[in-house]
Amino acid sequence: MNKSVRLTLIALTCAVGVAACSKKQEVKPAPPPPPPPAPTETAPAQPTGYTPADLNSDPCLRQRVVYFDFDQSTIKPEFQQIIACHAQYLQDRPSAQVRLEGNTDERGSREYNLGLGERRSKAVEAALEAHGASASQITVISYGEERPTCRQHNESCWSKNRRVNIVYTSK
C-alpha cells in the first residue's frame, strides 16, 4: 500500500517535473494569453468537439471537483473520468484555461497544508496533461486549509475539503 502510494507519488512528481519543464519551454513561444473572442465564434467548425455550453450541460464536465484521501495526492479511480472529459474539453478548446485550486482539510499545520494542496493541484494538472491537455492551459494554486467548504470537525466534512477545484478562467 505504502510502497505503491509512494511509487505513484514518485511517478506523479516525475510527471509534474516533466510537465513543469515542458511548460517552461512552451510558455516562451506563446505570447501572453491570446484574445479569446475569436475562437468562441469559430467553435462550430469542430462539430464533434465540446463547446462552452457543454460546461453547463454535460454531466461529466459539470463535475469540477476531485476529492482526495487524507494526506494523499493520488487521484482515485472514480475521478479518472472527470479528468478525461476536462482534458478532452481543453484539447477541443485550445483557448480555454483552467485554474486548479488545491485544498486540504484543517488537520495539521497551515504551511504544510499549503504544500499538500499544491501537490494535489499538480497531481490533477499532470493527469490532465497525460490525457492531452496542454500545460499552457493550466495554472495551479494552493489555498491549503484556508478555504474550507465545510467547517465541522469530522471525516464527512474533512472529505469535502480535501479537494481540487477545476475553475475555468476562460471557456
Add this chain to the structure above:
Amino acid sequence: MMQRMKNHAILTLLAVVCLAFAGIGQVHAQGLSINIVNGTKSAIPIAVVPFSNENAGLPPSTDVAKVIHMDLARSGKFRALPREDLVAYPHRGAEIKFAAWKLLKQDYIVVGHVDDAGGGAFKVSFELWDVNRRKQLLDRSYTARAGDLRGVAHQIADAIYEKITGVRGAFFTRIAYVTATGLAPNITYSLIVADSDGYNPQVVVRSHEALLSPAWSPDGNEIAYVSFESGNSAIYIQNLSTGSRRVVSARKGINGAPSFSPDGSKLAVSLSYQGNSELYIIDLASGQERRLTHNYAIDTEPEWMPDGQSLVFTSDRAGKPQLYQIPVSGGSPKRITFKGSYNSNSSISYDGKQIAMVQGEGNVYRIAIMDRSLGGQKHFVSPGNFDEAPSFAPNGSMLLYAGMQGTRGVLYAVSSDGQVRQRLVLSHGSVRSPAWGPFRSHQ
C-alpha cells in the same frame, strides 16, 4: 463632602466612558479576554497587594497590581494569592507584618503605590520582599503616562520573575496573531499585534484573503507574513512603527513560512516556483536567494536554531511530515523526530534545547515539546484535538498555540511544563497563527 464625592464619581465615570470610546476606535471588537484553564500546586506562593493610589488627580484606569498578579499566575512558576485571601493592605515595606503573611504560607510579597508625577503622568513604585527572611529584594519606581501603565506592570512582573527564578521575564513582550471575522465568502482577516497578555490589540494589516504565518524580526520592529491578497500567496515584511511594507517574495506557486535569522539579515522561506516546496534563504539587503533543499517532498516551515548555523524544518520526504535539521550552508538534512507519525510546525526555544511541534496521531493533533538535552524526550503540553502553531516566549518558559473551540479558533498560553494553561478568547471571530515576539528593552 458628599457633594465632592459625587463630583469625583461623575468625573471618574466620564473618564471611564471617554476611555471606552477611545477604545472603540481601535480594535475594541478584537479584544481578548483571558481565563485560566488549569493550575498547579507546586508553584511559588506570592502575594501581590493592590497598589495604593496616592496621586492628586484621577486614579489610573489600570490596576497595576492585578496585571502583575495575572502575569505571575499565568507563568506557571507562581501561585499568586487570590485577592479575597489578603489579610492586610501594606503599600510600603515598613508596613508589612511578616508573621501574618508567613501564616498564609506566602514566600514573597509585592507592595507598591502610584503617585502623581505631574503633567498627567504617574510614578509607580514597588518593593519585593522575601517573607521568610524579611529581606527586601527589589525597590524600584517607574514613570509613565496612563496608557503605558500596563507596560510598567509587565516590566515589574519581569523584574520579580527574574529576581526569584533567575530567568529573564517575558511579560513585557508582544504577540502577533491572525483573526478571521465574518462568514465565508465575506471573511476579513486581520494581523494583530498585542501585549503578551492579549491587551492593547492593534491591527497591522487587514485583508479579504487569508493571512498567515506571522514572524517577528529579532529587534521586534518588523513582521514578515504571508498574504493571499494578490490572489496567490506572497511574503511581505511590514514595519510596525511606520506601517510601510515591502514584498519579499511573490513567485509563482507557494511563497510561505517566513522566518527571520537570529541576526535579522536573512529570511528563511518555503517557495515552490522551481517545482515543489523547497527551502530558500533570502538575504534581505541584496534580495539574493539561495536554495537549500532538493527533494520531491514538501519542505517547509523553516525555523532558525539560535546560533544561526542551521534550520529545523518540516518535510514529508520519508512519507509523513517529520522534523529535519539542515546546515544553512546546505548539505543533507538529518531527521530529528522519530516518535509519532506526524510532526510539523516547530518552534525552538532561545537556548535551542527545547523544540515544540505539532504532533498528530490519528485525528488528534497536540503540541509536544522535545527536550534535546534530555535525549529527545517528549512531553505534551496541550490536550488537542486540533492544536497547531506553537510559539515559544523569548525566555522559553511559556508558549502560545492555536486550538479550536467548536468551529472557532482560540489561542492558548501554556507554561512549557504544561502545568498552567490560559485561553485568550476573541470576543467574536476566530484566532490563529500566534507568534511570540522578542524581548523589549525596559524603562
